[in-house]
Amino acid sequence: MTKKILIVEDEYSINDILTMTLINEGYEVESYFDGKTALERIKIFKPDLVLLDLMLPDIDGFEICKQISNDHLVIMITARDSIFDKIIGLELGADDYIVKPFEIKEVIARVKALFRSIEKEKQVLSEEIIELGEGIKVDLFGERVFKNGVEVPLKRQESALFFFLLKNRNRVFTRPELLDSVWGYDYYGDSRTVDVHVRRIRAKLGTPTIIETVFGKGYVMR
Structure with a gap:
């Protein structure tokens, strides 16, 4: 089944390159430029993964992560590269954290690695x-x-x-x-x-x- 990815990024150039590259990689992609619209679509689109910018025009990316991380994989993409911000993101449930500027190949590699990590067959130990x-x-x-x-x-x-x-x-x-x-x-x-x-x-x-x-x-x- 095709994996679904939702992008929340208010920089048009970055949004475009993420969207087109992920589509070319075979993923089903929706992309948005503000947090409010993205939160509404997440409920309907039900993405497997959300690529989330922290600095959005309406809602702080940390708040969005807090709301969605229990039900969706989240990779944060942001220009904020302090250790404090990374730890806060992980504490709120992000699965990975990518700092701008980035190489698009690195983003794709991380997306694929994250999906592989959750698709590995679980080793069955016993029924007790x-x-x-x-x-x-x-x-x-x-x-x-x-x-x-x-x-x-x-x-x-x-x-x-x-x-x-x-x-x-x-x-x-x-x-x-x-x-x-x-x-x-x-x-x-x-x-x-x-x-x-x-x-x-x-x-x-x-x-x-x-x-x-x-x-x-x-x-x-x-």
């Missing part, structure tokens, strides 16, 4: 429910996580990271190793991506000990 303590139970077969009987809505990459560490319990992984194993060897992000996702998992599960930080090395799930 295991308990991790502090009210956390895991459905290994369905790859779902529960806290006190309520399912915790992990995003795709959060879930991929959680279950990768779960399947490799007691093994310490460095940040680069996790980027390669969970995001893919051709992922262009930096190690802060791992830190942000670990923080989000801990916050959603309400325990800082579910994933342990090994000082100077990386992360492990015991």
Whole structure:
């Protein structure tokens, strides 16, 4: 099935090149120049991925990301290149972050890498429910996580990271190793991506000990 991408970018030249290049790559594309229209179309178009500029004329891109990131993949595209802005974007649920000016080939590579990461077949471990303590139970077969009987809505990459560490319990992984194993060897992000996702998992599960930080090395799930 053809992947659907929605572009929200108010610079006409950038909007045009993103739109035409992604169409030529075989994606179904809609593009808009303001946040309000984009939010209305997202509900109808139901894109697999949103390419989102931060500096829009009407609605801040961070606010849009906050509204849509639970249901859609989001790659932020912006001229704001500070580490603070990148971390805020990731904290709000963005899956990747591209800084202008960019090479269009890099954008396409990141889009393809993100789609590949979510299309990999999930490894089925068993059909049992295991308990991790502090009210956390895991459905290994369905790859779902529960806290006190309520399912915790992990995003795709959060879930991929959680279950990768779960399947490799007691093994310490460095940040680069996790980027390669969970995001893919051709992922262009930096190690802060791992830190942000670990923080989000801990916050959603309400325990800082579910994933342990090994000082100077990386992360492990015991």
